[in-house]
Amino acid sequence: MGRKVTLATCSLNQWALDFEGNLQRILESIRIAKEKGARYRLGPELEICGYGCSDHYFESDTILHSFQVLTKLLESPVTSDIICDVGMPVMHKNVRYNCRVIFLNKKILLIRPKMVMANAGNYRELRWFTPWNKSREIEEHFLPRTIQEITGQDTVPFGDAVLATKDTCLGSEICEELWAPNSPHIDMGLDGVEIFTNGSGSHHELRKAHLRVDLVRSTTTKNGGIYLLSNLRGCDSDRLYFDGCSMISINGDIVVQGSQFSLENVEVLTATLDLEDVRSYRAHTSSRCISASRVPPFHRVHVDFSLSSFDDVYTPTSEPIQWKYHTPAEEISLGPACWLWDYLRRSKQGGFLLPLSGGVDSSAVACIVYSMCRLVCQAVDAGNKEVLRDVRQLVGDDMYVPKMPQELCRRLLTTCYMATENSSKETRERAKTLSEQIGSYHMTPNIDTAVRAVIGIFTMVTGKVPQFRVHGGSGPENLALQNVQARIRMVIAYLFAQLSLWSRGLPGGLLVLGSANVDESLRGYLTKYDCSSADINPIGGISKTDLRGFIQYCIDNFQLTALASILSAPPTAELEPLTDGQVSQTDEDDMGMTYDELSVYGKLRKVVKTGPYSMFCKLLLMWKEISPRQVAEKVKHFFRMYSINRHKMTTLTPAYHAECYSPDDNRFDLRPFLYNAAWTWQFRCIDEQVSCLEDCKKGALCEEVD
Structure with missing residues (x-):
């Protein structure tokens, strides 16, 4: 009957400005799609140049090289007899657009520009691109001469149109358009578009995957139809990790699920679906039919091509599946590990150096690297030749084959x-035991000599000898003595990162890993230019609460028993003198707030977008167990500390983005770094509200007495 179509979508690990590598991965995905019988292939957003080009989009080179790659794609025999849908920037009438370029057999069918820009949080698309605002309109786009020579076309349709093949109709969305309240698929579906496609560049955040899945599922539930989503995968070039999850849905059911975290550079998903299922699903809903009869039509680009075969009666169709979600602990185990792998293999360094303190944060980073080694070993065992090639290049051994995660971790x-x-025997032993269990190459230098030397310089110049508070020193003395230790650790870390491989007769250097969590950064509970200063930080966007859950996951799934004592110990910086050999300094005492409270403050500040007064009002309802005055003091203390320490964010180590309230420098969090920390007007409003509430409570008590 000619109604069953086989469609392909893919996840690609593209890299900003890696035109050669990006081309090869695109061609590989098309080749695999054709092998699986697909006659349409969808790729992710801006896959030709890589999504993370940022201000390189302003350069004419980026568009020039993108068209050069498109030339290679058009010329390649791999792209014959399959509709290819690729993402790239296009300049039309001297305006830069984020586009889908759809072609078949050396002919460009349509260039479809993005209509809804992602311009919040991590995204700045309006800085580089202009949205296409001419709904249902097309114009003629004049092709570069190099493309004209291949296609024989001087101009092609450019704008908001759909493709009409011999057997169905396809319409494109691009990433953010799926999330918009007036998504293009609504009107396209009413106008008879049966297959929706979305080339996307959607990053990972903890607990976010269900949002994307629910959107795709609800799209085809309400409107009927087939929806293909293609997403980038991997570290494109920055803090974000694009987490795949490409999928295909029909009439409210997911039929194909792509992996969320994987070391595979190319993953192609196909589904065979019956167009008659779409037609019957839509036709039985009278309200939809009434709306469809009134919708203005889209311009249709007619394509002399069929997606279905003539005789497909015995062709089986894809069945609905249940989406499998990762827990937050699994996401931490997998997402940052894949991000670290991409960062390491692309930087071509010899590995990582981690200052391991024996606390939850640095131990979590160690476990993420260990998880990375597990993933690499699994990929090699599964026959992934690219991963094996990258491992051999990193360790400098063309014959090396990793067998065990611990053995790879040591390298x-x-x-x-x-x-x-000021370090305790307990933390020293915890760090040592964990390093033995994960297999890392472990060192234990004592840095007291360096600390005394730096303090000695100050004493020689001023004649003053600073003391810790417990020895009678002042607050400034106590803080300065802590900061000296912390900053020297940063210097030592970089020294060992640059020379430790050399000292062992090995080539290369190491990337220094940071281990400040998102809550400490939000509060500013770190020393500027201490060992929180590193090359990259895999946990900089993860809360302490989630890290503790991840540590428990590692105990249960990786059999890292050393983590049990680390998990039960109170978090401490160990920068003040011990009391009878025991730690007396704890993070939460120093901060004046708990880590759980910090997570609440962070979400209210960033996600809910509250100032001091609004935060106070919301916390009154959330923290009913304490008095309004106590709530007020907590809020004011948080905002004072946040304000005083905000400047530290300007030097924060680039961190894996995992949390929606990440304070990761002022790219993601566009707030000032110099505040009036008194917050006089705002705090006065809080105090007035507290007084009003207390007066009301007193009045109520008086009435009860009367």
């Missing part, structure tokens, strides 16, 4: 416990 991870007289 790629150096851990360093930098002890002082």
Whole structure:
């Protein structure tokens, strides 16, 4: 009957400005799609140049090279007899657009520009691109001469149109358009478009995957039809990790699920679906039919091509599946690990160096690297030749084959416990035991000599000897003595990162890993230019609460028993003198707030967008167990500390983005770094509200007494 279509979508690990590599991965995905019988292939957003080009989009080179890659795609025999849908920037009438370029057999069918820009949080698309605002309108786009020579076309349709093949109709969306309240698929579906496609560049955040899945599922539930979503995968070039999850849906059911985290550079998903299922699903809903009879039509680009075969009676169709979600702990285990792998193999360094303190945060980073090694070993065992090639290049051994995660970890991870007289035996032993269990190359330098030398310089110049508070020193003395230790650890970390492989007769250097969590960064509970200063930080967007859940996951799934004592110990910086050999300093006492409270503050500040007064009002309802005055003091203390320490965000280590309230420098969080920390007007409003509430409570008590 000619009604069953086989369609392909894919996840690609593209890299900004890697035109050669990006081309090869696109061609590979098309080749696989054709092998699987697909006659239409969808790729992710801006796949030709890579999504993360940022201000390189302003350069004419980026568009020039994108068209050069398109030339290679048009010329390649791999792209014959399959409709190819690729993403790239296009300049039309001197305006830069984020586009889908759809072609078949050396002919460009349509260039479809993005109509709804992503311009919040991590996205700045309006900085580089202009949205196409001419709904249902097309214009003629004049092709570059190099493209004209291949296609024989001087101009092609450019704008908001759909493709009409011999057997069906397809319409494109691009990433953010799926999330918009007036998504193009609504009117396209009413106008008879049966197959919706979305080339996307959607990043990972903890607990976000269900939002994307629900949107795709609800799209085809309400409107009927087939929806293909293609997403980028991997570290494109920055803090974001694009997490795949490409999928295909029909009439409210997911029929194909792509992996969310994987070391595969190319993943192609196909589904065979019956167009008659779409038609019957739509036709039985009278309200939809009435709306469809009134919708203005889209311009149709007619394509002399069929997606279906003439005789397909015995062709089986894809069945609905249940989407499998990762828990937050699994996401932490997999997402940052894949991000680290991409960063390491692309930087071509010899591995990582981690200052391992024996606390939850640095231990979590160590476990993420260990998880990375597990993923690499699994990929090699599964026959992934690209991963094996990258491993051999990193370790400098063309014959090396990783067998066990611990053995690979010893080659790629150096851990360093930098002890002082304020370090406890317990944390030293925890770090040592964990390093043994994950297999890292471990060192334990004592840095007291360096600390005393730096303090000695100050004493020599001023004649003053600073003391810790417990020894009678002032607050400034106490803080300065802590910061000296912290900053020297950063210097030592970089020294060992640059020379430790050399000292072992090995080539290359190491990337220094940071381990400040999102809550500490939000509060500013870190020393500027201490060992929170590193090359990259895999946990900089993850809360302490989620990290503790991840540690428990590692105990249960990786059998890292050393983590049990780390999890039960109170978090401490160990920068003040011990009391009878025991730690007396704890993070939460120092901060004046708990990590759980910090997570609440962070979400209210960033996600709900509250100032001091609004936060106070919301917390009154959330924290009913404490008095309004106590709530007020907590809020004011948070905003004072946040304000005083905001400047530290300007030097924050680039971190894996995992949390919606990440304070990761002022790219993602566009707030000032110099505040009036008194917040006089705002705090006065809080105090007035507290007084009013207390007066009301007193009045109510008086009435009860009367």
